[in-house]
Amino acid sequence: MKRKYLTLQSLAVLILVFTGCFSSPKRPMLKTDIRNQADALFQTANNELTANSLKNAGLHLSQAEKLAMSVDDSNLLCRIYLSALVYRLFTGLPDDEAETSPFYKKDAFYLYQSAFENASLCEGKARKMLLAVCEIYRMRILLSQKNLPGKGEAIAILRNSEKAVSSEPYYYAYLCRTCGDILTFYSDYSAADAYYLSAAKIHGKKRYLSEVALDWYLCARERSLRGNKKSALEAISNALKYDKDAENSAGIASDYFAYAKILVKGSPSVSEKESAVKTAKRASEIYSSAGFETEAMECLSWGASL
Secondary structure (H helix, E strand, O other), X not given: OHHHHHHHHHHHHHHHHHHOOOOOOOOOOOOOHHHHHHHHHHXXXXXXXXOOOHHHHHHHHHHHHHHHHHOOXXXXXXXXXXXXXXXXXXXXXXXXXXXXXXXXOOOHHHHHHHHHHXXXXXXXXXXXXXXHHHHHXXXXXXXXXXXXXXXXXHHHHHHHOHHHHOOOHHHHHHHHHHHHHHHHHOOOHHHHHHHHHHHHHHHHHOOOHHHHHHHHHHHHHHHHHOOOHHHHHHHHHHHHHHHHHHOOHHHXXXXXXXXXXXXXXXXXXXXXXXXXXXXXXXXXXXXXXOOOHHHHHHHHHHHHOO
């Protein structure tokens, strides 16, 4: 691509030399500064969502939306609205004091519709891929509302989107994770485990560290739910490793707290209880250092109750 560009540039210079047309102003053929800025804000917001930094995530998604709208970038707008959907699911419905908050009075389904409309404006493979991605997020809404069409039908809907998103690792892994969450909802823990591991493998290849950590965290949750204590501790240890690599403070603290809770599952020994108290204290200290005081107090209170 670089050699082709240089060849065309040299040809243009020769034409100017032989025609004497040096008076025409030079203009760039393509300007993407606004799109690049919007995409950077969008990527930052996604990282903040994973790190549970919701206030910053909402702000950056709102800023990205305005920039993408100003240049009529339907592809990017679709993806921004889908992340805003997750943001809204995390934060719930806005309260009376949140009139200035990002996406005020825009619930998850409204944001899904906005994403779908922008996906429909795209063309070719991008349109097909984004419409399939919208289906994944629609299932997230139904899952949050506990209004799924049934385990088999829900998984079939997602699997129908698999081919269209298979070339997009981030969304493909998100599809696998969503399948895992749906199967966990229906207490099909073994099947859920396989999907979480698939998501972790896909995210891992692209070094989405915080996402890999979350996949392993979910693995630990479902293994703990089916009473596999040893395997759950191994999974949460993997989550902790990736969250540390990503420097995700909220994730690190959450992993430690989960580790402590898993330790006291079943009939814990005295040493396991002691270790759980120390681990919960560690989680509290990390939460506090990152500004999550409510979570920090929760860890301390839990440890004191043992």
